[in-house]
Amino acid sequence: MKKICQICGKDESQTEVVPSIIVRPSVVSIIKPDHPDWDTNGFICREDLQKYRKEYLLKLISDEKGEVSNLELDVINKLSEYEAISENIEKEFKENLTFGEKLSDLIASFGGSWKFIISFGLIMLFWVSVNSYFLAAQAFDPYPFILLNLVLSCLAALQAPIIMMSQNRQEARDRNRAEQDYKINLKAELELRQLHQKVDHLLIQQWERMAEIQAIQLEMLDELKKSTAG
Numbered sequence: 001m002k003k004i005c006q007i008c009g010k011d012e013s014q015t016e017v018v019p020s021i022i023v024r025p026s027v028v029s030i031i032k033p034d035h036p037d038w039d040t041n042g043f044i045c046r047e048d049l050q051k052y053r054k055e056y057l058l059k060l061i062s063d064e065k066g067e068v069s070n071l072e073l074d075v076i077n078k079l080s081e082y083e084a085i086s087e088n089i090e091k092e093f094k095e096n097l098t099f100g101e102k103l104s105d106l107i108a109s110f111g112g113s114w115k116f117i118i119s120f121g122l123i124m125l126f127w128v129s130v131n132s133y134f135l136a137a138q139a140f141d142p143y144p145f146i147l148l149n150l151v152l153s154c155l156a157a158l159q160a161p162i163i164m165m166s167q168n169r170q171e172a173r174d175r176n177r178a179e180q181d182y183k184i185n186l187k188a189e190l191e192l193r194q195l196h197q198k199v200d201h202l203l204i205q206q207w208e209r210m211a212e213i214q215a216i217q218l219e220m221l222d223e224l225k226k227s228t229a230g
């Protein structure tokens with residue numbers, strides 16, 4: 001007998017087919033409405049099986065959450081293609097930064113260090129002492145150091161937006177990481193559920209087969225008894 005896919009009608013010479021019995025009941029419940037004449041003794045090709053598995057996962061998520069976001073769709077696609085989700089987001093993130101963004105990160109990290117505070121304190125001390133003692137007569141910025149004031153306020157005005165820029169990027173990075181975590185968790189959950197169903201399916205199948213074998217053995221015993229009695 002030729003192994004023909006019940007869904008698309010291709011035979012085993014055209015595509016890889018597997019027995020329908022290995023399809024879990026949860027997936028069969030998705031196939032049934034489309035193909036009412038589904039036969040557990042038939043065959044199904046891997047492509048169609050993959051397609052219905054995907055549909056089943058979509059239904060699972062939309063039943064639970066009401067809607068399927070792009071994030072979840074991505075997980076399902078990766079899941080049905082047996083792909084890993086974890087990617088190096090840190091590296092990708094760094095590669096996508098422009099020169100200005102990298103510079104602002106650098107400035108923000110320098111602005112928030114002791115190095116900056118100490119060197120800035122030294123510069124101020126130098127400025128004040130030069131103008132009050134060494135150049136007392138022809139100081140370029142005499143007491144109360146108006147030019148220093150201007151420099152300081154310019155610095156503060158520039159530093160604030162630079163720090164904010166850097167913070168925004170930090171936030172985007174955190175969000176990326178959180179999304180990634182969510183995707184990995186969701187995939188693990190779905191995968192685990194699939195495994196559970198697979199094991200249950202196998203156990204039930206095995207149990208049925210065992211019961212069948214037992215029934216046959218009982219019949220044989222019966223016949224044996226009859227033949228020895230007769």
Ligand SMILES: [Zn+2]
Binds near residue numbers: 006009
């Ligand atoms: Zn098919």
